[in-house]
Amino acid sequence: MRVMYSHMSAASYTLKPLPNFGAEVRYACRHRLLIFRDQGIISGPRQAEIGGWFGDLESTFRKHPRSPHPDVFRVSNDPAEGCIGVGREGWHIDGSFQPAPFSHSLYHIIDVPSRGATRFVALTELLSSLPVDQLAHWRRLSMRSDRRDQALKPLVYVHPGTGHPTMCFHTGMTAAYVEDAGSERERTLPAQPLNREIEAAIEAQPVYDHCWRAGDFLIADNLALGHEASPDTQCPVSEVGLRVMHRSTVKGTHAPT
Ligand SMILES: O=C(O)CCC(=O)C(=O)O
Numbered sequence: 001m002r003v004m005y006s007h008m009s010a011a012s013y014t015l016k017p018l019p020n021f022g023a024e025v026r027y028a029c030r031h032r033l034l035i036f037r038d039q040g041i042i043s044g045p046r047q048a049e050i051g052g053w054f055g056d057l058e059s060t061f062r063k064h065p066r067s068p069h070p071d072v073f074r075v076s077n078d079p080a081e082g083c084i085g086v087g088r089e090g091w092h093i094d095g096s097f098q099p100a101p102f103s104h105s106l107y108h109i110i111d112v113p114s115r116g117a118t119r120f121v122a123l124t125e126l127l128s129s130l131p132v133d134q135l136a137h138w139r140r141l142s143m144r145s146d147r148r149d150q151a152l153k154p155l156v157y158v159h160p161g162t163g164h165p166t167m168c169f170h171t172g173m174t175a176a177y178v179e180d181a182g183s184e185r186e187r188t189l190p191a192q193p194l195n196r197e198i199e200a201a202i203e204a205q206p207v208y209d210h211c212w213r214a215g216d217f218l219i220a221d222n223l224a225l226g227h228e229a230s231p232d233t234q235c236p237v238s239e240v241g242l243r244v245m246h247r248s249t250v251k252g253t254h255a256p257t
């Protein structure tokens with residue numbers, strides 16, 4: 001990878017040059033989203049290698065025949081090219097259905113459509129924007145995924161890297177919320193009203209729409225940011241051109257508590 005430019009201060013990240021070319025970036029958690037421009041096409045094995053700088057990769061997705069590597073999820077607006085509909089179920093973090101959600105997600109655009117952004121929201125800021133009563137209620141909630149690990153996870157918990165409040169959620173893959181889990185007052189709440197409440201709170205926030213350019217490679221702190229694929233990501237190839245994105249995810253080491 002080539003680092004073309006940065007608006008970050010030198011103290012906020014370190015670059016470790018690799019022996020021949022390229023550099024390893026170590027970044028302070030507070031940036032949460034790193035955008036590398038003009039990277040050309042990074043191969044599947046190379047993307048998996050880059051993901052490996054952040055921990056072990058963990059791949060829970062459906063394998064697509066055109067995926068370039070077992071740890072690279074290939075998403076597209078053309079089912080012949082990659083998995084469709086990915087990230088359109090609702091706002092989420094990746095791996096909310098795992099005992100420990102993925103720590104980082106790496107996204108690389110291969111074929112760039114004329115539109116079809118990935119949308120990101122900062123979860124700590126989202127929580128601090130809430131009215132006191134609403135935040136107090138969210139803090140009493142746990143989410144139960146509708147797939148894989150259905151153990152309860154707190155909706156609001158402390159990010160293991162930053163110590164800031166963050167969220168474990170997926171507004172399209174939650175079976176139910178449980179209020180006051182483990183206490184005498186414990187009760188199950190239907191998922192939909194709370195999913196809509198979370199989405200409304202997000203839409204009231206500054207959301208960053210990443211409009212993809214050729215060569216973009218993103219590294220996201222998946223525990224600090226919610227994201228979704230914008231509706232345009234699913235537009236037909238005849239309208240916006242082919243969209244192919246490669247995603248890799250790093251195994252989480254922290255179960256939200
Ligand atoms: O296609 C996108 O823009 C994002 C899809 C998504 O949510 C993901 O790959 O985790």
Ligand SMILES: [Fe+2]
Nearest residue numbers: 087093094227
């Ligand atoms: Fe996602």
